[in-house]
Amino acid sequence: MDFFLQLVINGIVVGSIYALVAMGFAIIFKSTSVLNFAQGEFLLVGAYISLMLLVRYKVPFYATILITLVFAVVLGLLIERLILRPMIGEPVISVIMVTLGLSSILRAIVQGIWGTDTQPYPEIFPSQPVMFGLVPVSRAHLWSMGCVIVLLVLFTLFFKYSRFGIAMRATAFSQQVALSMGISVRLMFALAWAIAAVVSAIGGILLGAMRTGVDQSLALIGLKTIPVVILGGLDSIPGAILGGLLIGIMENLAGGYLDPVFGGGVKEVAPFVILVAILMIKPYGLFGKVHIERV
Amino acid sequence: MATISCGDFKTSYAKDMAIFDSAFARWCLAIFLLALLTVPLYASSYWMDVINRVGIAVIGAVGLNILTGFTGQISLGNAAFMAVGAYTTAYLGAHVPGVPFVVTILLSGLVAAVVGMVFGVPSLRLKGLYLAMATLAAHFIIEFVATHWNDVTGGVAGVSVAPASFFKYSLDTDRQLFYLIFGLMFFMVFFAKNLFRTKVGKAFVAIRDQDISAEVMGVNLFKYKLMSFGISSFYVGVAGSLLAYQAKYISPENFPITLAIDYLAMIIIGGMGSILGSILGAVFITCLPELLRLGASSLSGTFPSLVGLFASLKLGVFGLAIVLFLIFEPDGMAERWRKIKTYWRLYPFSY
Numbered sequence: 001m002d003f004f005l006q007l008v009i010n011g012i013v014v015g016s017i018y019a020l021v022a023m024g025f026a027i028i029f030k031s032t033s034v035l036n037f038a039q040g041e042f043l044l045v046g047a048y049i050s051l052m053l054l055v056r057y058k059v060p061f062y063a064t065i066l067i068t069l070v071f072a073v074v075l076g077l078l079i080e081r082l083i084l085r086p087m088i089g090e091p092v093i094s095v096i097m098v099t100l101g102l103s104s105i106l107r108a109i110v111q112g113i114w115g116t117d118t119q120p121y122p123e124i125f126p127s128q129p130v131m132f133g134l135v136p137v138s139r140a141h142l143w144s145m146g147c148v149i150v151l152l153v154l155f156t157l158f159f160k161y162s163r164f165g166i167a168m169r170a171t172a173f174s175q176q177v178a179l180s181m182g183i184s185v186r187l188m189f190a191l192a193w194a195i196a197a198v199v200s201a202i203g204g205i206l207l208g209a210m211r212t213g214v215d216q217s218l219a220l221i222g223l224k225t226i227p228v229v230i231l232g233g234l235d236s237i238p239g240a241i242l243g244g245l246l247i248g249i250m251e252n253l254a255g256g257y258l259d260p261v262f263g264g265g266v267k268e269v270a271p272f273v274i275l276v277a278i279l280m281i282k283p284y285g286l287f288g289k290v291h292i293e294r295v
Numbered sequence: 296m297a298t299i300s301c302g303d304f305k306t307s308y309a310k311d312m313a314i315f316d317s318a319f320a321r322w323c324l325a326i327f328l329l330a331l332l333t334v335p336l337y338a339s340s341y342w343m344d345v346i347n348r349v350g351i352a353v354i355g356a357v358g359l360n361i362l363t364g365f366t367g368q369i370s371l372g373n374a375a376f377m378a379v380g381a382y383t384t385a386y387l388g389a390h391v392p393g394v395p396f397v398v399t400i401l402l403s404g405l406v407a408a409v410v411g412m413v414f415g416v417p418s419l420r421l422k423g424l425y426l427a428m429a430t431l432a433a434h435f436i437i438e439f440v441a442t443h444w445n446d447v448t449g450g451v452a453g454v455s456v457a458p459a460s461f462f463k464y465s466l467d468t469d470r471q472l473f474y475l476i477f478g479l480m481f482f483m484v485f486f487a488k489n490l491f492r493t494k495v496g497k498a499f500v501a502i503r504d505q506d507i508s509a510e511v512m513g514v515n516l517f518k519y520k521l522m523s524f525g526i527s528s529f530y531v532g533v534a535g536s537l538l539a540y541q542a543k544y545i546s547p548e549n550f551p552i553t554l555a556i557d558y559l560a561m562i563i564i565g566g567m568g569s570i571l572g573s574i575l576g577a578v579f580i581t582c583l584p585e586l587l588r589l590g591a592s593s594l595s596g597t598f599p600s601l602v603g604l605f606a607s608l609k610l611g612v613f614g615l616a617i618v619l620f621l622i623f624e625p626d627g628m629a630e631r632w633r634k635i636k637t638y639w640r641l642y643p644f645s646y
Contacts, residue, residue: 086622092423098621104614111607269439272432
């Protein structure tokens with residue numbers, strides 16, 4: 001039972017990071033119908049920028065967060081303007097490929113500037129874990145869960161009550177209708193990319209702090225988050241959060257119980273097995289908008 | 296004998312369907328192919344390796360283009376299907392001695408085709424983005440099998456591949472493999488080119504253009520989509536088999552997800568839904584790192600830091616090429632080539 005509990009709590013903790021990254025996916029997809037395969041690289045850039053500020057320029061932690069986020073906004077806006085806007089109206093495969101190309105470019109820039117070695121991330125949260133009953137949970141993980149909850153509430157309120165949030169939902173519903181209501185669709189697209197970049201940058205900082213080291217493998221989490229967004233429904237933010245937690249728990253359980261049978265590595269592949277199952281049974285996920293097409 | 300016709304003067308369907316516009320075009324290709332056959336006589340062993348990789352890439356890219364470019368089914372699983380072909384070759388070489396390479400390559404292609412069709416089943420319900428996800432999952436699942444099925448795949452460590460042999464002859468060097476790879480390449484490209492002049496090929500294109508209309512017109516979606524997955528994976532499996540022969544040692548590291556992205560980049564840059572495009576794209580993407588390496592080493596005297604940056608430079612140029620092509624020439628190099636030909640057609644009276 002203890003083992004089970006430990007696995008579930010680990011799952012929730014990892015899942016909260018998945019949820020954070022998945023939120024970025026969902027925000028972009030919701031308003032622009034683009035699945036951004038470079039989401040993991042946004043994370044990487046955020047982690048490295050914050051690392052550079054903290055270590056080389058000795059900027060205090062809170063200022064670092066602020067500067068990183070401002071940088072993320074600029075990056076998001078630039079990418080939207082330069083790369084994604086010319087792709088409006090192009091087929092799905094082109095849009096997928098352009099984000100894959102973008103991910104290569106971002107990774108190349110990161111490699112060129114910071115190299116490929118793992119760089120130690122300064123200790124931000126005390127390493128002393130907090131005990132939940134008998135299960136220890138690290139502080140960095142608690143912080144990430146806190147961030148996820150705060151961001152979830154913020155975004156729910158944002159999409160429900162703010163002018164921009166409502167305009168973004170309108171854009172997602174129909175770009176033509178949104179335009180005729182006087183909403184600037186371009187502005188909404190730009191906003192979506194900026195928000196997604198910010199969310200990923202937060203994820204990058206948290207992951208850096210959590211792993212106490214930053215390297216290229218951080219970007220892999222972008223691909224691992226794809227089952228999460230599919231499970232939750234591509235265009236649903238609550239879906240992204242719930243999907244993140246579920247996938248986190250399921251991969252930990254699968255890893256914990258099946259690793260002895262298969263000899264390791266089950267944790268890495270379990271989300272993708274789940275992905276195939278979801279696609280077969282319920283392709284639009286738990287909360288996704290169902291799109292029916294029949295002959 | 297006209298070299299290039301200056302307008303559309305076709306008077307029969309047969310002429311319209313012809314692969315070669317004029318006898319001149321046919322002669323050009325024949326001379327080019329003959330010249331290609333002489334390459335192993337003078338190319339250095341380094342360039343032999345590059346050229347063989349180009350040949351393999353052409354087969355793989357044509358295969359992927361059949362599925363993605365002509366049938367419109369996005370696949371991120373082609374690196375995994377390639378791995379299936381390669382491991383089949385390694386397994387047959389190790390466990391069934393004396394099997395001629397013709398049989399091995401054929402079986403590798405068939406096994407890959409079967410696996411491809413299994414993972415193609417979701418394509419009945421899924422399309423676009425969702426199918427891309429399903430094939431991405433296929434990649435990771437096959438990769439997991441490759442790293443864990445130690446008896447067949449040798450796990451993470453990999454397996455060595457017995458050289459391609461035909462009774463007592465065996466093809467050990469790149470120079471010998473060249474003729475096998477390019478012979479197969481020629482036949483497979485020729486088959487693909489002709490495939491799209493048949494009923495099956497037309498059905499593929501109909502599915503790509505509008506799947507619902509295709510079904511209304513009596514195209515059995517499931518059958519043809521599966522068939523497309525099968526044919527495409529057969530090509531990719533054969534490419535994997537040749538890759539195994541060329542590399543002589545394979546492990547899961549030979550087939551990362553970035554390989555699948557490389558192949559997608561080939562057909563995007565070359566031209567989706569174009570056989571010529573697959574060839575141009577395969578040549579471009581395979582030669583790009585080599586050209587960069589040449590450039591970097593020749594400039595290393597003036598900029599010594601360039602050598603250290605080579606890996607990131609390669610990655611960055613690759614990404615940039617994809618992005619720039621998609622923005623400025625979304626139809627790829629094949630379209631650019633067509634435009635160049637059209638320009639010269641009426642030269643110097645271009646109006």
